[in-house]
Amino acid sequence: PRKQLIVVTPTYNRAFQAYFLNRLGQVLRLVPPPVLWIVVEMNPASTKTAELLRKTGVMYRHLVCTKNSTDVKDRGVHQRNTALEHIENHRLNGIVYFADDDNIYSLPLFETMRHISGFGTWPVAMLAPSKNKAILEGPVCNGSQVIGWHTNERSKKLRRFHVDMSGFAFNSTILWDPKTWRRPTSNPIRQLDTVKEGFQETTFIEQLVEDESHMEGSPPGCSSIMNWHLHLDSHNEVYPKGWLLPKNLDAV
Ligand code: UDP
Numbered sequence: 001p002r003k004q005l006i007v008v009t010p011t012y013n014r015a016f017q018a019y020f021l022n023r024l025g026q027v028l029r030l031v032p033p034p035v036l037w038i039v040v041e042m043n044p045a046s047t048k049t050a051e052l053l054r055k056t057g058v059m060y061r062h063l064v065c066t067k068n069s070t071d072v073k074d075r076g077v078h079q080r081n082t083a084l085e086h087i088e089n090h091r092l093n094g095i096v097y098f099a100d101d102d103n104i105y106s107l108p109l110f111e112t113m114r115h116i117s118g119f120g121t122w123p124v125a126m127l128a129p130s131k132n133k134a135i136l137e138g139p140v141c142n143g144s145q146v147i148g149w150h151t152n153e154r155s156k157k158l159r160r161f162h163v164d165m166s167g168f169a170f171n172s173t174i175l176w177d178p179k180t181w182r183r184p185t186s187n188p189i190r191q192l193d194t195v196k197e198g199f200q201e202t203t204f205i206e207q208l209v210e211d212e213s214h215m216e217g218s219p220p221g222c223s224s225i226m227n228w229h230l231h232l233d234s235h236n237e238v239y240p241k242g243w244l245l246p247k248n249l250d251a252v
Contacts (some may be wrong), residue, residue, distance in 0.1 A: 003114045004034040004094030006172060008083040010076030011039055011049065011101045018052060020101040025056030031110040033059070036094065038086065040065055040079035061086070074194055076100065081191050088175045088190065095120075097169040102230060105166075109226035112219050113169045118181050119209045120218040123150055124167040128231040136225075138167045141217030159202040166227055168201070174208055184210045 007028060011021060021039075028037055037060040039053060045064045053060045065082040080098055087096060095113050099105060113120065123138030140148040149162035174181045175189055183189075185207055193203045209215055 002032060002034065004036060004092075005031065005110060005113055006036050006038060006087060006092055006094040006096045007099050008038045008080055008096065009040070009099050009101050010079035010083075011041055012076075013046065016102070017049075021049070021052055022056070024099065024101055024105065025053070025058055027105050027107070028058045028110075029056060030107055034094075035059060035110075036061065036092065038063060038083045040076075040082050042069075042079065077192050077194050077200060084175065084190055084192070087172050088188075091176065092172055094172055095169050096172050098165050100166060100229075103166050104228040104230065106226050108224070112226060116169055116216055116218055117171065118174065118216065119168065119170045119205075119214065120216040121146065121161075121163050121168040122218050122222055122224075122226060124164040124227055124229050125225045126152070126164065126229045126231065137162055137164045137229075139163070139212075139215070139217045139222050141220065141222035144217045144220040146212040146215045146217045146222075159199060161202045161205045163201045163205060164229055165201050166229055168205065170208055181208075182210060182214065183208060 009021075009024065011017060025037070028035055035058060037053075037056075037058045039049070039060055040063045041049060043064050043066050045062060050062055053062055063079075063082055063086055065079045067078040067082070069078050084096075086092070095116055097113060109122075112122070121139050123136050123140075126135050126137055128135075135152045136150040137152055138150055139146040140150060151162045171181070174183060178186045187207075189204075189207045192200050194200075195203055
């Protein structure tokens, strides 16, 4: 049987939300089942989002994060944690992947993920129009062995693992079965840390795997780009007068 993929997406209300969620939903619709899409909003959940999710035809769970946070730097962290807690509490079995609503994902990415047994990672292309260039972040591999990292100027040497949030996936059983996976710490993981920007991925991954030798570069060779992380700022969109809908989510 095919492995279940558990795709975790934090989302919030803004101009492009309907566009982003529809686009991601349509990609997930094309991925052979079983796929479970866990979409997490901050309190309160929006009925518009619920409506949109129903129409995608993807198996989903719509969760609400009740944590009070006004820190704009958190950017979905508490929502991802809500999903992690849900996956652990309900012992949902599958490959967990953090897919932000605004990135670009290919179908081969999801096919590749199904071959991960414990922890898999791959390079992600980051596009920042303001910087006018694309950069890579993620593993350099020899076969499926991780032998180094593509880094960028944001990170330099300080981070242990140079992995983007959308550049890794792991077997959910790592969360509750530390012995099987030789997890470095036997403390419960549960949480992505709200540490300073750029360090969330590495501090989380450091709890999942000991070192590179326990990682799977996927697909072997790590030479293909399967998803793109866009840094598009859609916060300052300007609409012609009268166009802005109160909730911004358009019906399709
Ligand atoms: N996000 C959210 N609430 C926020 C900010 C971000 O739910 O206040 C979600 C957003 O929808 C996306 C993810 O968190 O799925 C990452 O956000 P963003 O792309 O803005 O961050 P970046 O990738 O640019 O760091």
